[in-house]
Amino acid sequence: MPPPADAPFLLTCRRQPTAVVPVWFMRQAGRSLPEYRAVRGTGNILDAIGRPELAAEITLQPVRRYGVDAAILYSDIVVPLAAIGFGVEVVPGVGPVVREPFRSKADLARLRPLEPEDDTPYVLETVRAVVAELNVPLIGFAGAPFTVASYLIEGRGSRTCSLTKRLMREDTATWHALLDALADLALSSLRSQVAAGASAVQLFDSWAGALSPDDYTRYVLPATRRIFAGLADLDAPRIHFGVGTGELLGLMAGAGADVVGVDWRVPLDAARARVGPGKTLQGNLDPSVCLAPMDVVEAEVAKVLEAGGGTGHVFNLGHGVLPQTDPGVLQRVVELVHAHQRLDG
Amino acid sequence: MPPPADAPFLLTCRRQPTAVVPVWFMRQAGRSLPEYRAVRGTGNILDAIGRPELAAEITLQPVRRYGVDAAILYSDIVVPLAAIGFGVEVVPGVGPVVREPFRSKADLARLRPLEPEDDTPYVLETVRAVVAELNVPLIGFAGAPFTVASYLIEGRGSRTCSLTKRLMREDTATWHALLDALADLALSSLRSQVAAGASAVQLFDSWAGALSPDDYTRYVLPATRRIFAGLADLDAPRIHFGVGTGELLGLMAGAGADVVGVDWRVPLDAARARVGPGKTLQGNLDPSVCLAPMDVVEAEVAKVLEAGGGTGHVFNLGHGVLPQTDPGVLQRVVELVHAHQRLDG
Numbered sequence: 001m002p003p004p005a006d007a008p009f010l011l012t013c014r015r016q017p018t019a020v021v022p023v024w025f026m027r028q029a030g031r032s033l034p035e036y037r038a039v040r041g042t043g044n045i046l047d048a049i050g051r052p053e054l055a056a057e058i059t060l061q062p063v064r065r066y067g068v069d070a071a072i073l074y075s076d077i078v079v080p081l082a083a084i085g086f087g088v089e090v091v092p093g094v095g096p097v098v099r100e101p102f103r104s105k106a107d108l109a110r111l112r113p114l115e116p117e118d119d120t121p122y123v124l125e126t127v128r129a130v131v132a133e134l135n136v137p138l139i140g141f142a143g144a145p146f147t148v149a150s151y152l153i154e155g156r157g158s159r160t161c162s163l164t165k166r167l168m169r170e171d172t173a174t175w176h177a178l179l180d181a182l183a184d185l186a187l188s189s190l191r192s193q194v195a196a197g198a199s200a201v202q203l204f205d206s207w208a209g210a211l212s213p214d215d216y217t218r219y220v221l222p223a224t225r226r227i228f229a230g231l232a233d234l235d236a237p238r239i240h241f242g243v244g245t246g247e248l249l250g251l252m253a254g255a256g257a258d259v260v261g262v263d264w265r266v267p268l269d270a271a272r273a274r275v276g277p278g279k280t281l282q283g284n285l286d287p288s289v290c291l292a293p294m295d296v297v298e299a300e301v302a303k304v305l306e307a308g309g310g311t312g313h314v315f316n317l318g319h320g321v322l323p324q325t326d327p328g329v330l331q332r333v334v335e336l337v338h339a340h341q342r343l344d345g
Numbered sequence: 346m347p348p349p350a351d352a353p354f355l356l357t358c359r360r361q362p363t364a365v366v367p368v369w370f371m372r373q374a375g376r377s378l379p380e381y382r383a384v385r386g387t388g389n390i391l392d393a394i395g396r397p398e399l400a401a402e403i404t405l406q407p408v409r410r411y412g413v414d415a416a417i418l419y420s421d422i423v424v425p426l427a428a429i430g431f432g433v434e435v436v437p438g439v440g441p442v443v444r445e446p447f448r449s450k451a452d453l454a455r456l457r458p459l460e461p462e463d464d465t466p467y468v469l470e471t472v473r474a475v476v477a478e479l480n481v482p483l484i485g486f487a488g489a490p491f492t493v494a495s496y497l498i499e500g501r502g503s504r505t506c507s508l509t510k511r512l513m514r515e516d517t518a519t520w521h522a523l524l525d526a527l528a529d530l531a532l533s534s535l536r537s538q539v540a541a542g543a544s545a546v547q548l549f550d551s552w553a554g555a556l557s558p559d560d561y562t563r564y565v566l567p568a569t570r571r572i573f574a575g576l577a578d579l580d581a582p583r584i585h586f587g588v589g590t591g592e593l594l595g596l597m598a599g600a601g602a603d604v605v606g607v608d609w610r611v612p613l614d615a616a617r618a619r620v621g622p623g624k625t626l627q628g629n630l631d632p633s634v635c636l637a638p639m640d641v642v643e644a645e646v647a648k649v650l651e652a653g654g655g656t657g658h659v660f661n662l663g664h665g666v667l668p669q670t671d672p673g674v675l676q677r678v679v680e681l682v683h684a685h686q687r688l689d690g
Contacts, residue, residue: 166637214648244589265558265591
C-alpha cells in the first residue's frame with residue numbers, strides 16, 4: 001500500500017502546509033543502532049545491500065524506533081557502478097575504493113547503461129519489501145555525477161579532488177562524457193526505485209563543495225540538471241544534497257530539485273535567501289550536536305526550527321548520523337520537532 | 346637588514362596602493378620543489394624545523410626561484426605544543442598525531458606557557474638567518490586555537506571534529522581554558538617571531554570551517570580575538586586564514602586581523618562584501634588549477650585578479666600548493682600577477 005499523498009514529508013517537499021514539521025535523519029539506518037549491529041554481521045556492505053530481506057529490515061529499523069516521517073533505502077552511492085562491473089569496493093573506515101581508477105577517454109568504454117531489473121534486482125526487491133511494510137514515504141537515492149566521478153578518478157575519497165579537477169580541465173570532452181554516463185546511471189537507478197515504490201528521491205553530491213561556483217556551473221551543473229529533468233514526469237519529490245555547498249546553494253536550486261539539503265554551516269534563513277522562493281529546505285542540525293548534553297540539543301533543535309521557518313522545511317541533520325550517536329538523543333530530537341508549534345501552521 | 350616598509354606585500358596588507366599586486370603561495374616551500382627534496386632528507390619534519398640552517402634554506406628556496414613578494418617561515422603549527430612537551434609528532438601522509446589526546450580538565454596541567462627563547466630557539470635562529478638573506482618580508486605563523494585544539498582532542502585531523510565539539514559543548518569552562526592557553530602559546534610564538542625579524546604574521550585556523558557561525562562566535566572568536574589584540578602594538582600586519590570558512594568571513598574579519606585569507610570557494614568580490622571595508626583579502630586561486638593546462642591557468646589567474654579588484658588584494662592560492670604541482674606553473678603565475686595592469690593602480 002503506498003503511503004498517503006498527504007504524508008507530512010511529501011506535503012512539505014511540495015511546500016504545502018502540514019500540522020507538524022517532518023523529520024528524518026541521513027544515515028538513520030546504520031551503525032548508531034544496536035538492532036542494526038545485531039543483524040548486520042561483519043560482511044561487506046555491498047553484500048548486505050545485495051540481500052533484500054536484510055536491507056529491508058535495516059531500512060525499517062529507524063522508522064520503527066524513532067517514528068521518523070520518512071525511510072531512506074539502505075544502499076550506497078556506488079551500487080550502480082559495482083553492478084555494471086566497474087570494479088569498486090566499499091572498505092570499512094575508508095569508503096568506496098576503485099581498483100583501477102578512471103584515467104582517460106579509453107575508460108569510458110568501461111561504463112555501460114544500467115538495466116535496473118537485471119543489474120540491481122536486489123535493490124528493487126528491497127524497495128518493494130520496505131514499501132509493503134511501511135506507513136511513511138520511502139526515499140530512494142543515488143550518487144550525483146561529480147561525487148561518483150571523484151571516486152572513480154581518485155580511486156577513493158579525496159579532500160582536494162585534485163585528479164578529478166585535473167581531468168575536468170584537461171580533457172573537458174571526456175569529462176562531460178563521463179558525467180553524462182554517470183547521470184544516466186543515476187537516472188536509471190532513481191526511476192527504477194520510484195517505479196518499485198519509492199515516494200521521493202535524494203541525489204547525494206557529497207563532494208560538490210570542493211568546487212568554486214564557476215567550476216560547478218561549467219563542469220557539474222549540466223549533468224546534474226539532466227537528472228532532475230529526467231525525473232520531472234514522476235510524482236516523486238526530488239531532493240538535492242551536498243556538504244560545504246554554501247556558495248553553491250543557489251546553483252543547486254537551479255539544477256531542478258524540489259528540495260535543497262543544507263549542511264549546518266549555513267543557517268537556514270540565510271540558505272533560504274540563496275535558494276530563492278518555491279523550494280523546500282532540508283536540514284540542518286550539526287550531527288555533532290547529538291553528542292552534547294540534552295539542554296544543548298534542545299536549544300540547537302529550537303534554533304534550527306526557528307530558522308527553518310515552518311512550511312517548506314524538512315528537519316534533518318546537516319550530514320549523516322555519527323556512528324557514536326546515542327539513539328535516545330535522536331528519539332528526543334524527533335519528539336522535539338514533532339512537538340514544535342509552527343508559527344505559520 | 347629589514348625589508349623596506351614600502352615592500353608591495355606590506356603596503357597591500359595595509360590597503361595602500363602599490364604598482365603591482367603582490368603574490369606568494371601557501372606551502373610555497375616544500376615538496377613541489379626539487380631543491381627542497383634535495384636538501385630535506387627523509388627525517389621527521391619537526392627535526393628539520395629544529396635545524397635552523399636547513400629550515401632557513403627551505404624558507405628561502407621559493408623566494409629565489411619564483412621572486413614572490415614574501416617568504417613564509419618553514420615550520421609547523423604544532424611546533425609550540427611539541428616544544429612544551431605535550432607529545433605530538435607529525436606523521437608523513439597523516440599530519441599531526443597526539444599520542445595521549447586531551448580528554449578533560451586534568452589535561453590542562455599538561456600545557457604551560459611558551460618561553461620562545463628557551464623552548465624554540467631554533468625557530469628564532471631560523472627567522473634571523475632568513476631575514477639576514479632576504480630582500481622581501483618574512484611571514485611568521487602559528488596555528489589558531491580551534492585548529493590546534495582539534496588535533497589535541499581528536500589525536501589527529503578529523504573531518505567532523507566531533508570529539509572537539511563534544512568537549513566544547515559538554516565542558517565549556519575547560520574548553521575556554523584550553524583555547525585561552527592555546528591563544529597564549531600562539532601569541533608568544535608570533536611575538537617572538539616578529540621580535541626576531543618577521544615582518545608579518547599569519548594565523549592558520551584550517552579547521553574552523555567545520556563550525557557554524559553561532560558556534561564559531563561563542564566558542565572560538567574570543568580566544569582568536571585575544572591573539573590579534575595582543576599583536577596590535579607590533580608593526581606587523583596580521584593575516585587570518587581558514588578553509589571552507591565562507592560563512593565565517595565576516596566574523597573572522599571581526600577578530601581583528603588586517604588581512605583575511607579566502608579559499609577558492611568564495612569569489613573575492615563576494616568575500617569582500619562579507620569581510621567589509623578596511624581589510625585586505627588574500628587568495629584565492631584553487632590550487633588544483635595549477636595542475637591544468639596553461640590556458641586554463643591564465644584564465645583563472647585573470648579571474649582572481651579581476652575579482653580581487655586591485656588595492657587590498659594579496660594574490661595567493663586558496664589553500665596550500667599541492668605536492669604534485671609543477672614549479673614552472675607557479676613561476677608563470679607569479680609572472681602573470683606581476684604583469685597585471687591594475688585598474689586602480
